[in-house]
Amino acid sequence: MATDDRRNALLDKIGIVWALGTFVVAAAFDRASNHLALAGGDGAIRLAPVKPVQDVPAVLPVHAAHAGAVLSLVPDCRAGAFISGGDDGTIRRIAADGTIATVAMFAARWVDHLMAGPGVYAAGIGREIAVLDPAGQRDPLLFPLPSSAGGIALDPKGKRVAASHYGGVTLRWTAGGEQAPRSLGWRGSHLATSWSPDGRFIVTAMQENALHSWRVADGKDMRMSGYPVKVQSMSWFAKGRYLATSGSDRIVVWPFAGKDGPTGKPPLEMGHGLEGFVTRVAAHPVHDIVAAGYEDGAVILCQMGRNETLLVKRPGDGPVSALAWSPDGHHLAIGTEDGFAAVLSAADWRTN
Amino acid sequence: MSKIPVTVLTGYLGAGKTTLLNRILTEHHGKRYAVVVNEFGEVGIDNDLVVNADEEVFEMNNGCICCTVRGDLIRILGGLMKRKGQLDGILIETTGLADPAPVAQTFFVDDDVRQKTRLDSIVTVVDAKHLDLRLADSHEAAEQVAFADVILLNKVDLMSPAELAAVEKRIRAINPTATIHRTERCGIDLDAVLDRSAFDLQRILAVEPNFLTEDDHEHDDDIKSICLTTRQLLDGDQFVDWFQRLVAQRGVDLLRSKGILEFAGHDRRFVVQAVHMLMEGDFTGPWRSADDRYSRLVFIGRNLDEAALRAGFEACIKA
Numbered sequence: 277m278a279t280d281d282r283r284n285a286l287l288d289k290i291g292i293v294w295a296l297g298t299f300v301v302a303a304a305f306d307r308a309s310n311h312l313a314l315a316g317g318d319g320a321i322r323l324a325p326v327k328p329v330q331d332v333p334a335v336l337p338v339h340a341a342h343a344g345a346v347l348s349l350v351p352d353c354r355a356g357a358f359i360s361g362g363d364d365g366t367i368r369r370i371a372a373d374g375t376i377a378t379v380a381m382f383a384a385r386w387v388d389h390l391m392a393g394p395g396v397y398a399a400g401i402g403r404e405i406a407v408l409d410p411a412g413q414r415d416p417l418l419f420p421l422p423s424s425a426g427g428i429a430l431d432p433k434g435k436r437v438a439a440s441h442y443g444g445v446t447l448r449w450t451a452g453g454e455q456a457p458r459s460l461g462w463r464g465s466h467l468a469t470s471w472s473p474d475g476r477f478i479v480t481a482m483q484e485n486a487l488h489s490w491r492v493a494d495g496k497d498m499r500m501s502g503y504p505v506k507v508q509s510m511s512w513f514a515k516g517r518y519l520a521t522s523g524s525d526r527i528v529v530w531p532f533a534g535k536d537g538p539t540g541k542p543p544l545e546m547g548h549g550l551e552g553f554v555t556r557v558a559a560h561p562v563h564d565i566v567a568a569g570y571e572d573g574a575v576i577l578c579q580m581g582r583n584e585t586l587l588v589k590r591p592g593d594g595p596v597s598a599l600a601w602s603p604d605g606h607h608l609a610i611g612t613e614d615g616f617a618a619v620l621s622a623a624d625w626r627t628n
Numbered sequence: 629m630s631k632i633p634v635t636v637l638t639g640y641l642g643a644g645k646t647t648l649l650n651r652i653l654t655e656h657h658g659k660r661y662a663v664v665v666n667e668f669g670e671v672g673i674d675n676d677l678v679v680n681a682d683e684e685v686f687e688m689n690n691g692c693i694c695c696t697v698r699g700d701l702i703r704i705l706g707g708l709m710k711r712k713g714q715l716d717g718i719l720i721e722t723t724g725l726a727d728p729a730p731v732a733q734t735f736f737v738d739d740d741v742r743q744k745t746r747l748d749s750i751v752t753v754v755d756a757k758h759l760d761l762r763l764a765d766s767h768e769a770a771e772q773v774a775f776a777d778v779i780l781l782n783k784v785d786l787m788s789p790a791e792l793a794a795v796e797k798r799i800r801a802i803n804p805t806a807t808i809h810r811t812e813r814c815g816i817d818l819d820a821v822l823d824r825s826a827f828d829l830q831r832i833l834a835v836e837p838n839f840l841t842e843d844d845h846e847h848d849d850d851i852k853s854i855c856l857t858t859r860q861l862l863d864g865d866q867f868v869d870w871f872q873r874l875v876a877q878r879g880v881d882l883l884r885s886k887g888i889l890e891f892a893g894h895d896r897r898f899v900v901q902a903v904h905m906l907m908e909g910d911f912t913g914p915w916r917s918a919d920d921r922y923s924r925l926v927f928i929g930r931n932l933d934e935a936a937l938r939a940g941f942e943a944c945i946k947a
Contacts, residue, residue: 298712298713299709299710299711299712299713301710317710317711317712317713317714318711318714344677344711345707345708345710345711346710347707347710363679363707384680385680386679386704386707388703388707402682403682423682423684423686423699424682424684424699424700424703426699426703442684442686442699463689464689465686465699482689483688483689483697483699483702483738484688484689505739506738506739506740613712614712
């Protein structure tokens with residue numbers, strides 16, 4: 277089905293739009309849902325308060341955070357701050373007022389995978405996992421990997437870290453001490469990694485247009501294939517009962533509610549097929565709503581169990597490269613490879 | 629969207645790769661290049677866009693045993709793409725002992741890499757004085773010559789004209805389609821090295837191999853080339869079917885294959901190329917001239933059975 281440009285897009289009615297002039301690598305809201313951060317390919321982080329809506333600035337302050345490109349950005353474990361990783365080998369913390377501090381430095385390496393959990397930071401840095409203490413009281417722990425990290429994930433309590441790489445996933449305890457790594461193996465190159473919010477499953481996106489998943493308790497694994505392109509983005513919703521994924525012309529959703537996860541079950545599909553493929557998905561933190569960004573720049577919203585698709589953003593401005601909800605579910609941020617960025621705010625996103 | 633050109637630099641240790649790299653980085657050409665080097669680089673290079681690669685070669689799970697790719701390059705190129713608009717090109721230096729195939733195959737296999745970058749050419753720096761030795765003691769040296777689109781025959785100041793002619797002849801027997809430049813300390817106009825579009829189907833066989841001369845095999849090199857031509861029309865379906873089967877079955881031994889073909893019932897040229905088992909083909913523009921309008925096919929590889937290849941090719945002639 278061709279994209280219908282004549283339809284009204286939600287961005288025509290609500291939302292604030294910026295032209296950043298650089299690849300939007302990631303968008304994130306802080307844990308209190310008060311601030312938005314946008315990471316740029318120019319090494320800068322742009323910050324905006326999002327409450328109240330009328331105070332959102334028309335021009336964003338630019339904070340130079342990294343010498344090269346920003347490669348990763350996530351909310352800090354405490355409200356009012358973010359952490360970012362760059363191709364300059366640094367991890368930095370940026371507060372809502374723009375104050376920047378260096379958390380760690382890894383010379384001549386890239387910090388392309390970064391996570392912040394309860395009281396812990398984890399990063400995939402080349403062939404190592406780095407576990408860092410946000411308070412800076414403890415020295416970083418470094419765990420070797422068999423090949424470069426393709427993705428990193430923390431369990432919901434921040435007790436364990438998982439790094440994907442060629443041949444599977446390596447698990448480590450973030451507390452350190454005497455420990456042996458646990459390996460979850462499957463032949464092939466494993467990229468983006470995600471830990472289900474209930475802690476039961478680890479899912480990786482593979483080089484070969486498929487997902488692989490392991491049940492953490494016993495290592496039982498399953499393969500989810502059939503994607504036309506690589507899966508770049510995954511997002512859990514309904515307390516971990518569903519996993520929404522990119523990599524097709526619609527949102528592909530795998531049911532993880534049962535004991536065996538999606539084994540033997542077909543995926544659900546959400547949204548009407550637009551031109552091209554979904555590059556980013558972001559599930560609403562409260563309701564069963566999924567936002568999807570496309571390679572042609574369009575963004576849609578879909579609600580589980582409903583047929584209609586709401587057009588949020590028309591095609592254009594390059595592939596969608598960043599998509600994020602605020603934790604309170606009031607704000608949706610969008611970023612594209614060609615430097616388009618926007619935030620939309622609403623008290624209730626459910627369609628009636 | 630314009631794709632960022634990627635140039636792959638290969639060459640045995642000491643041939644002069646780093647000299648060339650430093651020249652590209654320090655000359656005032658007004659362009660910004662990111663450089664991907666291997667960990668054991670010979671000389672430090674002063675540039676803020678130098679990235680260390682881990683040379684992680686892995687097999688794809690697609691049932692194709694020779695289809696290896698560079699996982700680290702997929703990651704690095706993805707990261708460099710975030711500097712969109714700030715980069716004019718990317719140079720990848722491989723180790724002296726590297727087989728160029730996984731690097732080239734990465735550009736055929738990965739969707740994201742294909743979408744945002746294009747493999748421009750493989751440039752091989754050869755130490756003219758020591759090529760014979762290198763070819764004798766390492767199969768990588770021959771692979772680097774075999775894969776090259778551009779060969780810098782370096783250190784020619786140390787050679788006599790007769791020695792140089794012999795070396796070039798030996799290179800030609802392995803790779804009849806590369807452009808060869810004789811250089812001292814890699815002194816060459818960078819336009820001859822960068823932005824060559826050598827993997828563009830439109831530019832395949834821009835350097836015509838000498839299809840007519842029978843080469844006398846003084847050296848029994850492991851890697852050889854075979855050139856086939858015909859002025860008779862080919863059956864398109866039959867050719868594509870034969871070529872696909874050939875690279876699927878013999879792809880391990882076929883390093884690079886390139887062809888420009890004339891199919892019965894089509895006015896435009898059909899162009900194919902393959903790196904081991906990975907192939908692409910399409911109708912490109914019109915023929916340049918009536919004289920130029922004939923089918924030719926070049927194979928570079930090991931254990932090539934010339935008689936069988938010729939028979940297979942000629943069986944595709946339209947009855």
